[in-house]
Amino acid sequence: MVSTYVNPVYDFQPSPDQTANPPAHHPVIIVGGGPTGLYCALDLAKQGIPSVVLDEDNTVSYGSRALCFSKRSLEILDRVGCGQAMVNKGVTWQLGKVFFHERQVYEFNLLPEEGHQRPAFINIQQYYPEEFLVNRIRDFPEIDLRWQSKVTQVKKTGDLVEVSLTTPAGDYRMTCDYVLVADGANSPIRESLGLQSSGQIFNDTFLIADILMKADFPTERWFWFDPPFHPGQSVLLHKQPDGCWRIDFQLGPGADRQAWRDPEKVRPLVKAMLGDDIEFEFEWLSVYSFRCRRMDSFIHEDRILFVGDSAHQVSPFGARGANGALQSAENLIWKLARVLKQQAPAALLQTYDQERSHGADENILNSTRATDFITPKNRVTRLFRDTVLELAEQYPFARPLVNSGRLSVPCTYKRSVLNTPDSVNDNFPPALCPGASCKDAPIKVLQAGHSAEPWLLPQLGDRFVLLVDGRHLPREDLDQLAQVADLEIVVLAEYVSSDYCTLKDSAGLVAERYDLQPGTAYLIRPDQHVVARWRQVNAHKVLAAMQRALAKELV
Amino acid sequence: MNQLNLQANFSDADAFFAALADLHREGDERKSERINARLILLLANHIGDQAVLLEAMRIAAQVTTTDE
Numbered sequence: 353m354v355s356t357y358v359n360p361v362y363d364f365q366p367s368p369d370q371t372a373n374p375p376a377h378h379p380v381i382i383v384g385g386g387p388t389g390l391y392c393a394l395d396l397a398k399q400g401i402p403s404v405v406l407d408e409d410n411t412v413s414y415g416s417r418a419l420c421f422s423k424r425s426l427e428i429l430d431r432v433g434c435g436q437a438m439v440n441k442g443v444t445w446q447l448g449k450v451f452f453h454e455r456q457v458y459e460f461n462l463l464p465e466e467g468h469q470r471p472a473f474i475n476i477q478q479y480y481p482e483e484f485l486v487n488r489i490r491d492f493p494e495i496d497l498r499w500q501s502k503v504t505q506v507k508k509t510g511d512l513v514e515v516s517l518t519t520p521a522g523d524y525r526m527t528c529d530y531v532l533v534a535d536g537a538n539s540p541i542r543e544s545l546g547l548q549s550s551g552q553i554f555n556d557t558f559l560i561a562d563i564l565m566k567a568d569f570p571t572e573r574w575f576w577f578d579p580p581f582h583p584g585q586s587v588l589l590h591k592q593p594d595g596c597w598r599i600d601f602q603l604g605p606g607a608d609r610q611a612w613r614d615p616e617k618v619r620p621l622v623k624a625m626l627g628d629d630i631e632f633e634f635e636w637l638s639v640y641s642f643r644c645r646r647m648d649s650f651i652h653e654d655r656i657l658f659v660g661d662s663a664h665q666v667s668p669f670g671a672r673g674a675n676g677a678l679q680s681a682e683n684l685i686w687k688l689a690r691v692l693k694q695q696a697p698a699a700l701l702q703t704y705d706q707e708r709s710h711g712a713d714e715n716i717l718n719s720t721r722a723t724d725f726i727t728p729k730n731r732v733t734r735l736f737r738d739t740v741l742e743l744a745e746q747y748p749f750a751r752p753l754v755n756s757g758r759l760s761v762p763c764t765y766k767r768s769v770l771n772t773p774d775s776v777n778d779n780f781p782p783a784l785c786p787g788a789s790c791k792d793a794p795i796k797v798l799q800a801g802h803s804a805e806p807w808l809l810p811q812l813g814d815r816f817v818l819l820v821d822g823r824h825l826p827r828e829d830l831d832q833l834a835q836v837a838d839l840e841i842v843v844l845a846e847y848v849s850s851d852y853c854t855l856k857d858s859a860g861l862v863a864e865r866y867d868l869q870p871g872t873a874y875l876i877r878p879d880q881h882v883v884a885r886w887r888q889v890n891a892h893k894v895l896a897a898m899q900r901a902l903a904k905e906l907v
Numbered sequence: 908m909n910q911l912n913l914q915a916n917f918s919d920a921d922a923f924f925a926a927l928a929d930l931h932r933e934g935d936e937r938k939s940e941r942i943n944a945r946l947i948l949l950l951a952n953h954i955g956d957q958a959v960l961l962e963a964m965r966i967a968a969q970v971t972t973t974d975e
């Protein structure tokens with residue numbers, strides 16, 4: 353085995369909390385410093401909430417683990433200042449090819465549309481995003497990240513949560529208003545509270561072989577069904593940074609897990625795939641099987657909030673694990689911050705459970721369907737699967753049935769109670785309906801933007817935004833709305849004609865994507881999801897929609 | 908919503924059945940299974956409407972095993 357990555361070692365630092373009596377109190381304690389926990393701490397800090405992050409280990413992910421990060425994840429990471437590092441290091445790809453036996457039967461292009469800052473997908477080993485997040489956390493003194501701090505118990509007492517932990521310098525206790533449980537798929541905290549994550553276990557075993565090689569495979573996702581070099585099984589090939597490639601071999605049920613961790617056993621398989629003349633070395637081998645499951649409720653006793661893999665877990669097909677985890681985290685944090693700042697009732701947190709249950713169900717459904725297509729459960733379903741693949745080569749109709757993983761797309765919270773439904777007379781197209789995540793487009797910042805980036809998405813987020821087509825500006829109403837806390841007015845116009853942040857729709861794509869007419873306005877949540885829209889706006893409508901978006905109507 | 912047509916709709920019922928029998932004349936069961944799978948997929952796409960397809964599948968699944 354060789355390695356292109358050396359895990360950083362983060363030293364244990366004793367905390368004054370170890371000896372505090374009574375136990376130290378923090379608004380938020382986060383259990384787990386994986387991508388979910390680290391992201392949560394940063395987003396909270398951006399919203400003005402300090403937190404303590406506890407991780408039992410002293411480094412980032414061992415091995416590459418999550419590899420494909422979606423456009424939405426990059427946009428989410430952009431909000432905490434880590435998106436660019438991801439794109440700089442990652443491998444950008446958008447073309448996928450599907451092979452059956454030795455023939456290509458199908459090919460797809462993920463983002464044929466121009467005018468987005470971020471690509472559809474990048475590939476990057478999970479230790480990099482974790483490292484970027486850890487580095488970024490250093491810019492925020494209000495985040496207290498403690499390594500080698502293993503949480504042993506989480507217990508609600510009255511209105512507080514008590515967190516017990518063990519460290520090289522001894523055990524101690526703290527209290528907090530809310531604890532975020534981001535301790536991963538096997539969540540020891542979930543187990544210790546006697547809570548279940550339930551769903552389906554799959555019998556098939558898979559092998560991840562990360563290899564180093566010099567070969568000119570293109571930067572594409574290649575998926576084989578039943579290839580000659582690995583009969584009866586599926587194989588996925590993906591490029592990673594650092595000259596590394598991931599090969600994911602299906603091994604079938606009952607494979608000898610221990611045996612397949614031996615490079616000498618895997619070598620002939622890789623040779624059969626690549627041919628004799630390509631030299632390669634192993635970087636990481638991992639044998640896994642998987643589950644699709646989730647907790648019934650992500651909120652326990654009002655103040656123990658599960659987020660990321662601890663709350664919901666999917667098969668890797670579709671790259672919905674880490675991507676889904678980040679979407680859950682961003683959904684939770686703006687709500688938690690507003691509840692803590694008493695800008696919203698605790699009922700707002702319930703909508704995290706509702707919206708992300710929907711997201712988790714969507715991810716589980718998609719990843720279960722992909723898994724069933726990839727690993728048919730009996731002879732007849734295999735026959736249909738193979739027939740689909742055979743027909744797909746020649747007939748376009750069969751191509752939508754080919755399922756080698758439906759890659760993660762942002763979830764639309766269409767039925768969320770936070771939305772103000774469209775008025776029928778407004779005649780909006782279904783895209784960007786209330787609940788949808790905003791689409792990007794190039795813009796030019798004419799006046800005082802949230803960000804200097806010439807893109808729309810960086811102008812949104814962190815607070816509510818009312819995005820108004822400035823060809824018709826209801827000035828009195830806007831002047832009234834400008835006084836509202838947590839709301840910023842952003843005007844789209846050719847030139848600056850008001851005090852508000854003004855953007856020029858430089859390529860006309862905002863108008864196209866948002867179906868703008870003079871006066872059209874979108875109310876956008878701090879997580880960049882649309883929550884209401886109107887053809888003509890007035891202060892009363894916006895205020896009512898904001899009340900609703902903060903769950904003030906639910907109390 | 909479209910409904911599955913359970914009334915006769917063939918332009919030439921006898922000719923259809925004869926053609927179907929011809930398809931399977933060789934009697935190779937594996938081959939017949941593959942033909943049937945292709946046929947189902949081709950026809951299902953032509954129908955397209957998920958509600959109609961589900962109704963057809965529901966009725967198709969009502970097989971009794973007594974005569975097997």
Ligand SMILES: Cc1cc2nc3c(=O)[nH]c(=O)nc-3n(C[C@H](O)[C@H](O)[C@H](O)COP(=O)(O)OP(=O)(O)OC[C@H]3O[C@@H](n4cnc5c(N)ncnc54)[C@H](O)[C@@H]3O)c2cc1C
Pocket residue numbers: 383384385386387388389406407408409417418419420478501502503504534535536537540541638640659660661662668671672673674675677
């Ligand atoms: C082999 C493998 C391959 C994968 N491949 C993919 C992929 O290709 N694509 C994809 O999208 N996803 C993939 N995943 C899933 C992806 O890694 C997860 O979705 C993602 O890591 C979830 O992040 P998380 O922060 O919720 O949990 P984790 O990353 O599991 O982080 C949990 C953290 O909690 C810490 N912790 C646990 N218990 C305690 C405790 N008691 N006290 C303190 N700290 C604790 C752990 O040290 C860890 O740092 C893969 C996972 C594995 C294991």
